[in-house]
Structure formats: structure tokens, C-alpha cells
Amino acid sequence: MAQPGDLVIQRPEGLYCPPGDFYIDPWRPVARAVITHAHADHARYGHGHYLAAAPAEGVLRSRLGDIHLQTLPYGEAIEHHGVRLSLHPAGHVLGSAQVRLEHAGRVWVASGDYKVAPDRTCAPFEPVRCDVFITESTFGLPIYRWRPDDEIFADINAWWSANVLAGRASVLACYSFGKAQRILSGVDPSIGPIVVHGAVRPLNDAYRAAGVPLPETQMVTEVMDRADLRRALVLCPPSAVASTWLRRFGDTSTAFASGWMQLRGARRRGGYDRGFILSDHADWPGLLGAIGATGAQRVIVTHGSVPVMVRYLQEQGLEAEGFETEYGDDVVEADAAAAQEPAA
Incomplete structure (x- = not known):
């Protein structure tokens, strides 16, 4: 349930930061979009201005073409309308980032998609301390446990x-x-x-x-x-x-x-x-470890096994709820890529 002063709320266009007047991974065209990574369900064409982590520039331009893109090195902060914003490695794919927002003494982190397992092709996941953590839950069921x-x-x-x-x-x-x-x-x-x-x-x-x-x-x-x-x-x-x-x-x-x-x-x-069995998302232990490492007492769960994860976190004494989003699983991403790129 939204609370007064929330740094991220749901809007029809996507996840919105009211004091900063920008969106995170919006699914409808907006003036200013912060992009966590270049998968098709998170990075869409048609926004006026894009902000993403510097390592994501090549893949974003490969997928979206000529866009108005501003990049930010991992860990470097900028301020927009009084909101201090920085991007931190999510370990999902090349250039994937968590979005850290700080305003009026409160810190929120939106994870985007992430994994905690090592990956030679992208920067490793970096836990970021915060008051509120918005986490994905693609594989948010106890049956999902990855082998090395x-x-x-x-x-x-x-x-x-x-x-x-x-x-x-x-x-x-x-x-x-x-x-x-x-x-x-x-x-x-x-x-x-x-x-x-x-x-x-x-x-x-x-x-x-x-x-x-x-x-x-x-x-x-x-x-x-x-x-x-x-x-x-x-x-x-x-x-x-x-x-x-x-x-x-x-x-x-x-x-x-x-x-x-x-x-x-x-x-x-x-x-x-x-x-x-090879996933670019965190498994059940990975999700719980990442959530715990943030120190957040309030957790907002997005796409995936949202009810199961919310219930489990509430049983652990955390304030947990879900956000409805239009992010899908990567099968959508794969089929979209196949349709857009030549097959030769």
C-alpha cells in the first residue's frame, strides 16, 4: 500500500519517482526514464531521455537505435530535482543496474532483474543498503536452487x-x-x-x-x-x-x-x-540473501512469484507488499529478439 512520501509509486506508465519526476523501466512512453538493463520488457523505445549504467550503452543502442541516452558509471551519483540517484551492479546482464534513490533522508533501491551468482560477462551484484528495497521475484519459489x-x-x-x-x-x-x-x-x-x-x-x-x-x-x-x-x-x-x-x-x-x-x-x-538449468536471475536462496543484505525493513516485490515472496517476507517480520508491473519473463525477450533480428 502506497504511503505518503514514497519515493516510488505505481502509475499506468510504470514505476514513478514523484519528487524526481522520472520513471524506472517504464512500459509506456515518458519524458525521462531510468533503465535498469536492456532486455525488451525493461528498455522500450519511445522515451524522451534515457539514463542507464555506462556499460549498458552498447547493448542499449544495439537494441533501441538512436536514442537520447545519458550514461552514468557504477557508483557515481547525480542529483535531479533534489533526488540523489546512483546506479549499482545487478549482476543480471552486461550493464544491468540497481537504482539507488536518496531524498529527504530516505533511501530506496529498485533492483531491476538481478542474480548473485558469479558471471564472467558482467559486473557482480552489489548489495546496497536501503530503507525500502524493490525486488524482482522471477524465481521466487523454494524449488529454485541453482547449481554452480x-x-x-x-x-x-x-x-x-x-x-x-x-x-x-x-x-x-x-x-x-x-x-x-x-x-x-x-x-x-x-x-x-x-x-x-x-x-x-x-x-x-x-x-x-x-x-x-x-x-x-x-x-x-x-x-x-x-x-x-x-x-x-x-x-x-x-x-x-x-x-x-x-x-x-x-x-x-x-x-x-x-x-x-x-x-x-x-x-x-x-x-x-x-x-x-542456467538462469540469469537469482534463485530462492539468492533472492533472500540479497534482500537480507540490504537491511531494508520494507520490501516491495515485483514480477514473478509475488504472493509467495510477500507472504514469506511478512512471516519473517518484514513489511512486504507487491507492485503490479508489465515486466515479463525472458521468453518474451527471446521471441522479440528473434522477430527483430535477421536469422542468417
């Missing part, structure tokens, strides 16, 4: 190696922004060539331009020896697995890398041969 990345990458490498011996391509469906680059950073490129879908390539370019090392990749049209396709690891959005694009690889084994693979039946419903 090294174990998952070892599983992917073993699957890829087995497919090379069998003479079939290893097609790994993953979100084009964030997940694909994280996988590239962890797999063993000596196993075979790596081919990426047209939705993935511009994001790879943006990551490399930001100084993130990634192994060499090719588009399918750049592969001269067709035999290489039978040894390849192929990274593509989920929508591409059901398209005619896949036919050019011949015999394939398909897999999907996502936190949703922890649910029984998710792999079967998608028609994948394998599922790798």
Missing part, C-alpha cells in the same frame, strides 16, 4: 562432445542477450566451431566492444565446410528451433538453457532433447 555454473558448463561441453562424435549439430536455445554470451564465456571452444543466430550476433559485438572476451563465432552463412555444421555448437533463440532456419544443420540434438528447465515437464513441452 562450472557444473552446468561441464554438462554442456559433455553433451556437445558426444554430439560431435555422433556427427550431429548441438543446437542450444537460449536468450539472445545475456544468456548466449554467458554460455559462450563458459563452454570449451576447442570442441568444435560455434555458430550463432542473427539475433545473437549484434549482442556479441556489443559485449566484445565493452571489453568482454568471447570465443570466435560464425553465422551459418559464413561456414564454408558443411561438415563443420555437424560438429558445431549452435546458439539461437527458442523460436528459431521451430523454424525452417534449423534445417540447414541437418541432424541435430536440441537443448534449452534456462532456469525454467528445473520444472518437470518444461523440457518435454518445448520438445527439447536436453535441458540445462
